[in-house]
Amino acid sequence: MKTTLLSITMIFIAAMTFAQEKNKKMTFDVNGKCAMCKERIEEAALNVKGVKYANWDIPTHQLNIIMDERKTDAMKIKTAIVAVGHDTKELKATDEAYNSVHPCCKYREDNSDDGAHH
């Protein structure tokens, strides 16, 4: 009985550790257009405590993140990104935040990827 309890505890601890990765890799969609957006998105993500790496790809709109799950989570990062005016799938930027982006970054009006034109 004691051994069973112990192994259950061990499995539980292992599962906990696994769920809270120090260097958790994540990718999610963030709306934007150009190199200016890239800088803004990455800066917003990196300003979140626990985020170690952020790279936003202009053509695919994918944001790659490495974060410490003990310090942050995806929603916190997304909240920081929408706060600077960039939509994610789950969270949308407020009109106020969206209007604060540079006029050439108004990704909602124009769906073409014209990153090369800036």
Ligand SMILES: [Cu+2]
């Ligand atoms: Cu832009």
